[in-house]
Amino acid sequence: MTTSVQMKKLTMIQGINDAMWTMLAEDENVLVMGQDVGVNGGVFRATEGLYEEFGKERIIDTPLAESGIIGTSIGLAVNGFKPIAEMQFFGFIYPAFNQIMTHATRIRQRSMGRYTAPIVIRAPYGAGVKAPEIHSDSVEALFTHMPGIKVVVPSNAYDAKGLLIESINDPNPVLFLEPMRCYRSSRVEVPEEKYTIKLGKAAVRKEGEDISVFTWGAMTIETMKAVEQIEKEQNVSCEVIDLRTLYPMDKDTIAASVQKTGRALIVHEAPATGGVSGEVMSVINDTSFLYLRSPVERVCGFDIPVPVYSLENEYIPSPEKIKNAIQRSISF
Incomplete structure (x- = not known):
């Protein structure tokens, strides 16, 4: 039963x-x-x-x-x-x-x-x-x-x-x-019951054919908003991967997605320099370089501390910035 x-x-x-x-x-x-x-x-x-x-x-x-x-x-x-x-x-x-x-x-x-x-x-x-x-x-x-x-x-x-x-x-x-x-x-x-999710395993939030977008945390929400908007406006199919665990990183899912779509974008709110996006790019370079149809794009925070309230929204990657990066990659 x-x-x-x-x-x-x-x-x-x-x-x-x-x-x-x-x-x-x-x-x-x-x-x-x-x-x-x-x-x-x-x-x-x-x-x-x-x-x-x-x-x-x-x-x-x-x-x-x-x-x-x-x-x-x-x-x-x-x-x-x-x-x-x-x-x-x-x-x-x-x-x-x-x-x-x-x-x-x-x-x-x-x-x-x-x-x-x-x-x-x-x-x-x-x-x-x-x-x-x-x-x-x-x-x-x-x-x-x-x-x-x-x-x-x-x-x-x-x-x-x-x-x-x-x-x-x-x-x-x-x-x-x-x-x-x-x-x-x-x-x-x-x-309500106990369950677990394996560490080191990313989640495919949305399957797609034209570009892989990798993100995590609050930027997953912004990325899904951007993808929904651009797919309504254009004939574009985006795959969204929520990494969930940054270390150990799910390199197999990253590689499989990029090898399917041929394009990649990484979104995070931390400063770009030295950020985790660089490691994702390294994984793509090591496993999937010959599959790429365009350079890997990044949308990140600026190389400054998080600014005061009135400028905070300018610092955080927005759906508009993410959409623009997707467009750059698709039209390369």
């Missing part, structure tokens, strides 16, 4: 909360720690209700000390716990950079496999919510260059829940980046 899966429509923030609730209930070694994650339920309410359900020994309010949050998480992780550490904003992670780079990512190698550091570092990130300086940084490339840590970026509630549960179960440290623009921008059907 087949049992139907119960579904519910959730925002991304609810999907994240649901994932943590699921794992806290299943495994007593899972802990949540960070600034205001307990009594207040987090600045975005991602941890709302967890303190009341699981108590102060598992939902831990910490001092305002990011290096201390990660340092403590490393100690807990090598002793059998599975800490979920929240950075209140991604731009606040820099004081913890040393702990992540020199300890969390190297524990497995340093101990010759005796210890691992199963830490999930959650961080709201990205521009578009008119936050103050340092609150909107998109510096994921700093961490994809760090062997030993996985970098995950969901774009909707379904992916957020499945990817976060998989990240908590992973024996390696995982940086779980949560695009703030996606927190409450939409609702999607999410299973």
Whole structure:
């Protein structure tokens, strides 16, 4: 007898909360720690209700000390716990950079496999919510260059829940980046039961024949808007790939898509120089160069910090900029 899966429509923030609730209930070694994650339920309410359900020994309010949050998480992780550490904003992670780079990512190698550091570092990130300086940084490339840590970026509630549960179960440290623009921008059907999404596997959001567009996080939404518009206006068929995991990257899906369409565009809001788009271009060059009909295009943020509110929308890749890049590639 087949049992139907119960579904519910959730925002991304609810999907994240649901994932943590699921794992806290299943495994007593899972802990949540960070600034205001307990009594207040987090600045975005991602941890709302967890303190009341699981108590102060598992939902831990910490001092305002990011290096201390990660340092403590490393100690807990090598002793059998599975800490979920929240950075209140991604731009606040820099004081913890040393702990992540020199300890969390190297524990497995340093101990010759005796210890691992199963830490999930959650961080709201990205521009578009008119936050103050340092609150909107998109510096994921700093961490994809760090062997030993996985970098995950969901774009909707379904992916957020499945990817976060998989990240908590992973024996390696995982940086779980949560695009703030996606927190409450939409609702999607999410299973009530536990499920996982494999890390390192991209999602084909839309199949197409003429150009492959690669993106992640909040830019997936902007890209889908651009594709919908240009396909209505012109006889163009676009394939949209949401990478979801930036490290390890799904090179097979990238190659298969470019070899099908012969054109490629990468969209991300981080600055272009040194951005993850360069690595995607490298994958395309290594696997699919002879399939290309036009140069690979990029639409990225500018090589500046995220600007003040009044200029923020000029900084972020827009559907219009994405459409123009698609047009350049198609008409080359």
